[in-house]
Amino acid sequence: MQRPLLFTPLKLRSVTAPNRAVVSPMVQYRAVNGQVNDYHLVHLGKFALGGFGIVFTENCAVEPRGRVTQGDLGMWDDSQIESHRRLTRFLKQEGALAATQITHSGRKGSTPRSFDRPGQLGPEGAGWQRWQVVGPSELPAGEGYPTPKQLSEAEIDDIVRKFGEAARRADVAGYDVIEVHGAHGYLLAQFLSPVSNKRNDQYGGDRAGRMRFPLAVARAVRANWPEHKPMFIRVSAVDGAGGWDVEDSVAYARELKALGVDVVDTSSGGLTGLSTALPVKRTPGFQVPFAAAIKRGAGISTMAVGLILDGPQAEAILQAGDADLIAIGRQALYDPFWALHAAQELGCDASFEMWNPEYGWWLEKRKNNLPDRKMAGSAS
Secondary structure, eight states: OOOOGGGSOEEETTEEESSSEEEOOOOOOOOBTTBOOHHHHHHHHHHHHTTOSEEEEEEEESSGGGOSSTTSEEOSSGGGHHHHHHHHHHHHHTTOEEEEEEEOOGGGOSOOOTTOOTTOOSSTTSOOOOOOOEESSSOOSSTTSOOOEEOOHHHHHHHHHHHHHHHHHHHHTTOSEEEEEEOTTSHHHHHHOTTTOOOOSTTSSSHHHHHHHHHHHHHHHHHHSOTTSOEEEEEESSOSSSSOOHHHHHHHHHHHHHTTOOEEEEEOOOSSSSOOSOSSOOOTTTTHHHHHHHHHHHOOEEEEESSOOSHHHHHHHHHTTSOSEEEEOHHHHHOTTHHHHHHHHTTSOTTSTTSOHHHHHHHHHHHHTOTTOSSTTSOO
């Protein structure tokens, strides 16, 4: 039997993902001063045990005001490196590539957690405080959002530098893959869309002007990230507000490829308000066509994300050539062993050999004691 593409290794520059299943970055709001702690080690470590080929941290801010909330991880100071290093050691020890995402929230910073009550800002007693947010123009992200301070050209240059410094720290911390978060209405996406970018200097105006800052960030990250390690960038293929569309994303991806970006992580929407995805009916794989369009239009590898629920669905996306990697987000929270269960669904691990041996031998023994069970992984 031919091995499924989902479980075929993928070489990215000089590192190799053992399979194409990726844990997507997901905010957890549990950091203090941007530091990785025991919660993050357990939260992300279980995905490595669950068989994912690449495990991403949540977004790590390149400066304190670039956080979405005060509970976000950070990559803005050398003092944060060692806590990240503890995490990367464990992920790689368990066979996954360790990946991180760096970001700046721009005008969507200084916000409550998604599950906070109205008027609440962070956990009770934590002393979270709001800060002045920044953006390309003095336009809030939506009702209830703070009005950002418009960045000067000198401040833009400083943020570009900070992205580069964050990439250097990520390398020292031991990450194998880096991703720049340029989607979901955060700072890079704010510059790309004419809905949020009303500047009349070199960083505004036509598409080339609006791409100038995001491309400068990509250039700085690539310059500070080792040549032998792959670089991803997350994009909203359409901004959800009518200012940026797939054609723009294809042109953008061509420029990113020329700068040394290896994979475009393809999402959508989120420019205004709380939504982080396109306001259309969410059906299984609803964002896959965006990944396919960018892959074919720009000739660059893509990662598909968005309601990809099981192994056969993921395999069909790869077999169709619509993407090269499959990112799993909330479904991984529901099932941290999604990748290993997908391998069983696709018929390439009937004897639990892909599981770590401390788990696999127990499960194989249990399977042999449950001959009438339809699925070896069913509950006992």
